[in-house]
Amino acid sequence: MNTKHGRLLRAVAVSVVAALALAACGGSDGDKSSSTGGAADVKAALKKGGTITVWAWEPTLTKVVKDFEAEHKNVTVKLVNAGTGNDQYTALQNAIKAGKGVPDVAQIEYYALPQFSLAKSVTDVSSYGASGLDKTFTPGPWASVQQAGGIYGLPMDSGPMALFYNKTVFDKYGVAVPKTWDEYVDAARKIHKADPKAYIANDAGDAGFTTSLIWQAGGQPFKVDGDKVKIDLSDAGSKRFADTWQKLLDEKLLAPTPSWSDGWYKGLADGNIATLTIGAWMPANLESGVKAGAGKWRVAPMPQWDAGANATSENGGSSLAIPTASKNKALAYAFMDYATAGQGAQTRVDAGAFPATTKQISDPAFVDKKSAYFGGQEINKVLAASAADVVKGWSYLPFQVYANSIFNDTVGKAYVSKTSLADGLADWQKKSASYGDQQGFTVN
């Protein structure tokens, strides 16, 4: 079935129309497998119209929803911001558990998707036409939405990491922009010595950031094979990260400010937080949240663990997925496809999102775009290069949402007490493993 639909889809090319056609005749064997018949079916399905609810916090979707509704007058899309990240997952889990108020489409970050797909809380959309989209998306995000042969969402954006830095701070103290993590530690010392209120970065213990750096260092602490899970937060990559980061913690070279807090925005604006190693979706957030930083910030490649290397990793990034309890999956898929692979992808990139689509990421209009906020720098060149250098072979735990929620209980201790980062990671491993056992996985 899947392959048949996949072949069919490729024939009619990637579009909302085709996807809808297939969704409409999905399941009925021996349909008139011609592209014209499919298109006719789509029109029928679109004519029927309907209402779908979308839970997402990504700001550029507002415009996409408007465009989609303008194009399909019978369709109403209710865009609801049910919280960011974990808050939304909590609401979603509760809605799924209650069997009521479940949205038709939900934004789910890549790290969280396995938890939902494993419980079959979200639908395998390959039969809706997603299996024909493998060339549409960049490899990293595309791999992130797949599990055990199924496709559980469509990539909406991606977060290849880069070093965002406040150039005025580096210029003022005559510090070179670090190319390796060792240089980064040196730069941290120099900046903090020059101004005791200034730090090279903030870090109050952030699971997403830590796992991304371990990922870049070549670590593979989480390995998943069906219901067999291996957790090893003391592998070479994890150790490498822990050793370097321990220096920054020991010498108190990191501002203990939580990301996204008021103090964080303030620090980014006044130069007390000099760098951010973060996903490529950051520019839009800097522009809207740190207006005073205009002209001061620049983007450089991520510092390396080995001098001269060019390894990067992903940080954040979300997919759109269809909860299994949705009553209008075909229409939901039509919207999802439009927003991620169709016209919506361009709309969102124009509004400042970082694409997960091959077409947009290699588009000269995108790559060569000069950003006024970043002093006219062609930042997308750096970010797109990072997307191509993401280290392969990483995977998250099938219960990463829970694991991340206890990160600060365990690794967090290293940030506020004498516990070492390595011990914190070991504790995180232990607690995550015991949760995995409780949930019926075979861990380690």
Next chain:
Amino acid sequence: MVATGSVVAPADKVATSSRHFRRSWAGWGFLAPFAVVFALVFLAPIAYSIYLSLFQDRLIGGNSFVGADNYNQALQDPAFWESVRRVGLFLVVQVPIMLFLALLAALAIDGGRLYGASLFRIAIFLPYAVPAVVATLMWGFMYGSQFGLIGSINDSLGLSLPDPLGPKWVLASIGNIVTWEFVGYNMLIFYSALRVIPASLYEAAAIDGASEFRIIRAIKLPAIRGALVIATIFSIIGSFQLFNEPNILHYVAKNAINTQYTPNMYAYSLSFSGQQYNYSATIAIIMGLLTMVIAYTVQLRGMRKAL
């Protein structure tokens, strides 16, 4: 019955018993609105929690009946007992301080020598009117050693005060918030108990030449013993249910306040970030029983002393 007795007596008996019957049903009728609501919002959730606590729902393997497994697990769960110990410590330190301050304030206002007593009374009571969430956010800001009040004090006076949101001090910081919030409430309980003491007792004491302290010890304190017991029980329950303050401070001090800081927070994070609804229900039931036992013990002891 009819065959053995006279005609009149059984008839009378029947009449009384049926009247008795009617009366009792009428009573139930009056009780019904309460009983229905009580059953719906109190008994049903408890029954459902007990039901939940007997199952286990896994990501792999689904839902299954596990009997008392969850209870065994909870009784041996170090994270759970650590959180119980923490609220226990909170209880024995914070509650006496808070009740002592409340008592002091109530006696001061009742003493009649305080200038502007009603202003004083409202000022102390006011924090209770501030929602706990708002109060905690406000205190959270003041505690900030980076951008908050503590930070500003450190900066302007060149001090380096210990971080109130660090792991060492955060429980005391929470205690401070709770004390600030509830001194006024408890003061009002004590004050209203003090107001109902008959003036004749004070007159008699005055004739006997009793000092103010003597009056407090011999008249006022014994008279408000009931109120003290009630306030203590409320505070015990409040301590065991500690949730709002640590849960909100958790967002500014994630590394110091973990997700199982208090039993309630543990139950909350179990169900909302771990989807362990069954285990969470178990924790809630055990905690409920524990609170009941301790509150009941205090009540018994308090009342025995009163007699």
